[in-house]
Amino acid sequence: MTTDTTSRRGELLRIAARLFAEKGFKNTTVRDIADAAGILSGSLYHHFDSKESMVDEILSSFQDELFGRYDEVLSSDADARAKIDAAVRISFETIDSHGHEVAIFQNDADYLGGFDRFGYLAERNVQSRQVWMTLLTEGIESGALRRDLDIELVYRFIRDTVWVAVRWYRPGGELSHHDVADQYLTILLDGIAAG
Template sequence: MPTKKKPQVSVAAPDRRRELLGTAAEVFAEQGYNATTVRKIADHAGMLAGSLYYHFDSKESMLEEILRTFLDELWDGYDTVLDAGTGPRETLEALVTESFREIDRHRAAVAIYQKESKQLVAQERFAFLADSQRRFEKAWLSTLESGVAAGVFRADLDVRLTYRFVRDTVWVAASWYRPGGQHSPEEIARQYLSMVLDGIAVRT
């Protein structure tokens, strides 16, 4: 009677896993996925490269788990916001705020996502990134569109362009954001929203 494959932790002792994934995410974010060698991760974790393979199947599977975990939590937050049934402007504000909170919580994962997702989606293994992107686009687009319909967002702008503008505007922040800095996520969100909604020009 074979086999019982991979006694690998998985369920039990997920602490070490999470810890290692955190380390890996940090290095991936800082050096880029391709430029990150498994040995560097192991160094940061205080172990030998081969030892990582007790916990994970491959470097790629670490990346996958990092991104999956992040997206799962992101969608938990987004879904709560989207299901709240608030008006377009409140929804947009809540989405932006939620986004900055996720950046705060998953800075490394967000940075990785920003940098690598374009290449990754081509691989079947990372098809879930495309799914997420589609849901993402739908959520933001429909929020913007109902805002335009309701007269709270400008009608003279290309909606797709506006969508990209808002989306990028928020997420690129992950590339410079450092948690524990002088601005809380909520504070940053407030300033960003102010700029996005009202512009930087003085009203005349």
């Protein structure tokens, strides 16, 4: 046999991530994961402490990567509109490259947040809000964005719309993540009304 030992663990995590994304964390059993990997459920515990620690590893490494990219945008010296543009594009790129992780976060963060070990999920939410509020405030003060909107609502609008696309976006489909981001930014910035 000799499956590459260094990657077997990662392979199991990828399999688990796919199932968690498709069926939800609670609704995915360790036997589901083991079946998909061609082993028995008990054998998973040679690699991982628990089902929770699997999803923990999946989500935490994903979040670290994502917020690293946000930080790059925040600290860049582009103008407000360009930064908002960049932050939106990061989201759609992430849905393209890490769709499973995004789906798990979207669907199961509420449930997982109830456990101590997933406290960082709530922290990341706060952090995400700060990123966007900074960008939007910058946009309004620089005159790039209109002043007559509720900034809190605009934030929620963007956050929800951007991430919920994971429900229908499929990598390799007709529309690339660039296409989707282009269209979304057009709607967000200029609206769907004529003239």
